[in-house]
Amino acid sequence: MNYHKVVFQPGDVLVEVVEGNTIKEAMNDAGLEFDFLCGGRGTCGKCRVRISEGLGAPVTREQELIQAKELDEGIRLACMTIVRNDLTVELPNQKKLQHHILIESVEGALEIEPQLNKVFVEVEKPSRETQSSDWRRLKESLVKQGYEDSKLESSVSILRQMPDAIRGANNHITAVMYNSRVVGIELEDTTKTMLGMAFDIGTTTIVGYLLDLYSGKELSVVSTLNPQTAFGADVISRLTFASHEENGLIKLQSTVIEAINKLIVEAVQKASVFRNQIYGVSIAANTCMHHIFLGINPQSIAVAPYVPALSEPLVLDASELKISINQAGKVFMLPNIAGFVGADTVAVLLATELDQSEDIKLVIDIGTNGEIALGSREKMVACSAAAGPAFEGAQISSGMRGAVGAIDHVYYRDKLDYSVIGGGKPLGICGSALLDTVAGLVELGIVNKRGKFLAYEQLTNPVARRFKENLIQHEGQGAFLIAEASITGHGRPIMITQSDIRELQMAKGAMAAGVRVLIETYGIQVQDIKEVLLAGAFGNYLNPHSACVIGLIPLELEGKIKMIGNAAGTGAKLALLSSSKFRRSKDIAEHVKFVELGSYPRFNSIFGECTYFNIQ
Template sequence: MTKHAVSFPGGIQLEVEAGTTLKEVMNDAGINFDFPCGGRGRCGKCLVRITAGIREPLAEEKEKLTAEELAEGIRFACMTQVHGEMTVEFLSEKNIQHRILISSLNRTAKVEPHITKRYIEVDQPTLTDQRTDWQRIKDGLAAQSNAEESPSKPVPLLRTVPDLLRDNKHKVTAVVYGNEIRGLEAGNTTEKLYGMAFDIGTTTIAGFLMNLYTGEELSVASALNPQTQYGADVISRITYANHHADGVDVLHRAVTQTINALIGEAAKKAGVAREDIYAVSIVGNTCMHHFFLGINPREVALAPYVPVISESVEVDPRDLNLEINPAGMVFVLPNIAGFVGADTVGVLLATELDESDEIKLVVDIGTNGEMALGNKDRILACSTAAGPAFEGAQISSGMRGATGAIDHVTFAEELEYTVIDDVKPIGICGSALLDIVAGLIEVGLLDERGRLLRPEQVTDPRGQKFKHRLLEHDGTPAFLLADADETGGKKIMVTQRDIRELQMAKGAIAAGIRTLMNNYGIETDQIREVQLAGAFGNYLNPHSACVIGLIPAELEDRITMVGNAAGAGAKLALLSQSEYQRAAARARSVEFIELGSDPAFSSTFAKAMRFTR
């Protein structure tokens, strides 16, 4: 049998037998295309433009299309047969098979959303065709894509069917998840299909509004995790949940209400209606994951540290009071084990550590620090409680990386700093704290144990021009960064206590990295690349990270900043069913190292607390 090549936008090309219809070709290619009348040439809606290999129009096409349209190459996809090499263009952006592009990671994937929409025009019943309304809808869908019929019979949806069909001339859009019809909407609403990917951090929640056809990011919204008022870290939140009868509910509601507010904010920014959002994906550490689902993570904090669930979870948004279209679904990525949660799975998806030939170290720096070490053959992962210092929280002059935050500090001839949005400074964010402590070490104002010297103790010549900034504040040593006249009111300082917070945070992460290397049986020379992820990942100065000992100094020239990789993983899982399935496989194959049970961990941690170069 003769075969011919058919080309579609997005680089899709298939070899098909002569006589195959474009409808059949598109079904085989997995192209989501609407055939409202099931391909009988009645509706005239399955239009494509044929730019090469066109044939004379059929009678049905002549009846429905204008002379200009026919001359332009417009034809019915359901009736057009392939009888030679053919090039097809779509009239709507939603039919083009797009790729997800995550440029900071040089990562692409095919857009293939979990929820799809199909526009159908079903036949009106007659005395000779008495199929039920529901059967007509199922037949309409089956005629479009050879899909299996919906196994579920959702009663609330069935109640709406008679009016919906008759009020809309039997023209409706089905919201489909797998082979389940989750919703029916009046007329053709297929152009409106959006989703939101969330990274629930211990301190910060970030949400990304995505177009589920094109994979395009439309807007971003973020907020402080409101659970911080019940505890800065995961352990204190678990303690809160255990000491209050409604503790889990309170923490669950706090996070879901904020997510609802962020959905509203992101939708407004992008000019999208909240009800056009049909999918939400979630990553977070195991504790955030459990509280999001309203599950008590108590056992994760107690030996032998067992989560309630680690598989991916698909939930009806109504079960979580999430305010998106009720026909949508929520996709929660899987956990690995202990506190190494769905956020690490997100990082693995985004960085493709599981595909790497070389050994790489990926560190997601946040209040809870997660790290993974390995390559395509073996990956080890662990989690460590770093505290919120890296995110600027619980620091005397600390703030998030927002307008007015000092984000970088240099100890040059003078003390120099930059401020986000170039306004008067109001505080410092995590990346500046790192620069300050690194600078203090380099000019000899801070000793190996993390103590700020008094001015008369400074012997390093590089420190002489900065020692007048060493003061006492509320009875403890401090370093003055900006005086009141520079800030328009308040002095900005780094206190001895702030330095202790950072010391604990960096010690926890550095000890985690060392423990992973010990368990893997490698030294730093075998690590080809270090990828630093985290909400402030792109702002952090790699040199400062190495000076303070957060990352082994020998790796300084192998560091790349990959930004919010957990968030990027959440986007991939939202936009691509294959990536979501891949997340499940990764969560099962990664080996988890429980730091609490590693006999060498406390001595490794004690060593990692020191500021040595």
């Protein structure tokens, strides 16, 4: 077996790689974070690196996706380039890989009911007269604090610690309690501090909130790109990796656990506290991420009838999952609804209190796998729409995630204008800019309702003629130029092609069809919906008008749209701070009626209609 040295710049990161592996695999071995939008399948052409030493001939796929001039300059795709000799690989500027992750959330008043409690007690000293055991005397001291003797219990590991702890603290100890179970024993009085972390584990990003479990105060917020993106950008690719790759599930689970532990360290450092002061962790995640986090094979989600292995809420020992917090710590897993409507949706519904609303509301979390819920306290229905990766920037010619360098909004003024995340030269467009651009093209009549570019001579709107210079040809079809090559950060033009519009039509068609099916299932009209709540990163950065113009959201609802931030994160926080909220999450999951779109009568025709644009 031959090995070759691969050096990654900047940073002089050296790794020895088995001959035949890809640069992508070398990056994984080196522990380098890199965004593979298509999961390394060679379809998006976005994982571009420059090979400065050891350059070989490009493969066919690279010749198809990369311009000849760039190939000559050593530009290659990390997922396609095979290591056959020693290489020096230059990665893009790391600052340009920083992702714009949504951490803000909308919250209301909350009565704190911690999942765990601390009780400081003085254990009566033993005597020759009573001969009571250490455990009996500890129980008696807890009974004095209101606990019921017959319900008190513990574990072997706690009983092993107990004799030394009681005597070492001169009979004054703090019992860490979960319900009536002693899960930890600490010397002296440690009741002043009890912290927890709530996590929203998304397919693309992970956000963690460090909380004071007594006051509910948020002490710090941390976030990261989900490192599982190295194994696949979307749920389906990770399902495939977990089920078919050797040790695939183990790799995915260990990757996310490692990311969680790094975020915990970052969070406590920001708040100037200690990791062993964290006693509870709550997890909201889609069903696939939920299963992978637990190390449960998610294969059943990928095949009909798409059922999860587990839907109930769970309370687990943090140590069992190798979550590095206090040894008494617990992990609270919110329940799933269905195979593709998971605990993150339950968290959103908990945060929005849809189950207690007098009015009918529509809740939408737009993404690769979009979740939609409709209802009130009377009833709730939900579905999952396979929107695909267009909103995340994959399969879009100039697309990228919402990272530094991405154009996030486009404006049709006297001339075309746009804003760039982080400022500076643009590198591509993210989903919100894609919506803005296409919505403008629709309103100006530059594309018709079927999404086809019209020739300049066919334009009837005089305002559309202002953008003559932006109307170009790409691969024999119409396209719309956003930024010329001379002003971009990589020297390539940024544009919207005919193929890009088709991708958007498919994505928005899936979401719109899901909304229409839920409205029909519920038995109401569009105008009966009192409010539209947009959750998640994409929903909070898009322009509602653009979303309605292209038909992603019914046009009649434009004035009823409200952004609610990272509602899944809010729900995870509520479940950690309030035991009653955590119990309510179970009721929500059980009472939501899941609608399988693929089985819905007329779905194909509804979807076809929803791919059209709203032309007034």
